[in-house]
Amino acid sequence: MNFVCNFPFISIIITLFSGPLCTILSGKWAKRVNEAVIVIVGILSACVLGYVGGTGEAFVYRMGHFPAPWGNEIRVGVLEAFMGFFFCVIMLLCMVAGAREREEEIEESKQNLYYVMVNLLLCSLLALIYTNDLFTAYVFVEINTISACGLIMIRQNGRTIEAATRYMIMSLLGSGLLLLGLCFLYDLTGHLLMSNIKEQVHILAQTGQYHIPLMVSVGLMSVGLAMKSALYPFHAWLPDAYGYSTLSSAAILSSLVSKGYIFLLIKIFYRVVGFEVLTGSKVANVLFVFGIIGMIMGSLNAMQEDQITRMIAYSSVAQIGYIYMGIGLATQEGMVASIYHVISHGATKSLLFVAASGLTAASAGGTRYRNLAGSGYRNKLAGIAFTVGSLSMVGMPMFSGFISKLFFAQAAVGHAHKMLPTFIALAISTILNAAYFMKMVISIYSPRYGGNEEEDASYAVQDGWNYGEVSHKEMRRNGGKVIFMKDQPVKAAALICFIVLNFILGLNSEPIIRMIQKGLAMFG
């Protein structure tokens, strides 16, 4: 066995042990350890990706060298390695971009605890991606939930504690259902390793034995994971959790945490249940319907929202709806589109959160439409980044959002019952997305002083200006402090990386799509 095969296990262990290590370090050192760990794990994942891409087949790593039905296994294909790498990149960018906010918003004595949570979060995400054992997956789902809860409530105010409580309640309901579904499946098949369960499920499906318990189990697991990843009716905790937590938490939660659960669900569909059994069941239709409702309701809620972070959070609800709609199509193309959207949304949503915080900082902390007017001029890079993110979310060509919408539409073509609803939902959702994202973009590029003399005068008084003495250009800049790129070089670099990532995903999607297809073929 090649030495590279140890890397997935090593990355999980490094992240797992660096968590407790951070409890005894000072905040500054914990930050360094955390960044180093993310970089190392990213490099290791890239090596694994290169190796698996070269051999062209997935490898199985036996933990403790116990043979198949007894031991615990890690199984890595192209898609898993790529996801591990991608999650590391996004997490590093989020952590780097939110460093200043963390220092301001988290108490001095609790700084290092934040990095404990982040390390454990990365550990659980990696384990969810790599593991081949259902019960291990369940345990790491819980670790993921607990550390995500820590990320929300590290910034101590009433809102975040309430949001963390609501998040925990929803997550626990979801994991209860997941655990029950898993026990059913274990009871039916007698195995915990995914590949072994699949063999048994295949036999059960052929003989038609235990059909109802099998479907109940698949349903329970799907609903459980859907609840945890905030599919529409279970999203109540999401806007507060994303809207009021510190910047890097919001970015990581929106772009990684829910994606880990979705990835696990896709893995369960392919490797545990088997795709043929899934297509034969009605479970996918339920996910499809809720996905479509989520796409539209999420956008409608976002339109009513006045505050920028909460608007972006509601937009996440809509995007998760897209992903579940793709899964619900229950075709190979639908899955490819969903996984591409997981990647594209992960890159775009974190960009939007970082850009939004830049705009807020340039508007004296104001987060509403009116406060943000003209902030695109005051913080140019954040303005550009927000525009790029918005265009991507709306689905403009050249940006990553367009590619995923295109693939969703292509996947739906020729589907007997689901083609028309998908097209209609995509169209409506795109219009709604455009309505609220473009409203925000126009708002950040419109001068705060609009020409209506009375209103302008009242704003000028608020801002402490003597209206009439200064030119419009100066006034447009006013209303907050002007932020240049050189003031925040790290954040600027992170934003530029996000923008570049978005363009790469949008303009160069072909190799990624091919890799997802290859990865899915290795999945089974």
Next chain:
Amino acid sequence: MSLGNLVGNYEEAVAMILFGIGFSNLLLQKNLIKKIIGLNIMDTATYLFLALKGYIEGRKAPVVVDGVQSVEAYVNPIPSGLVLTGIVVSVSVTALMLSLTIRLYRRYHTLDLDEISTQLKKEGK
């Protein structure tokens, strides 16, 4: 159907009913402590289900005593192992929920989640 089978299914039905009770309590109760009790009932019901499934009539716990090494003499230890893991998880999430509840109670002097939301709206932050 033999009587043993019927009795077995009866116990599993109890486990499922308990799960339902716990689930709906966690979802619908307003009081945070009652929610946590619901959570524990739900988790325990799952462990009951697992333990039931792992037990084979007439066999013993898998601890070798008196030199009996036949596989037929013992039950499968894995379900018990799963239950133990599950209990660990459940204890830690319960502790986390309780600590969150304490925080909320100190701040808002109530355990009612809806009332906490109303107070938050009044604060207007």
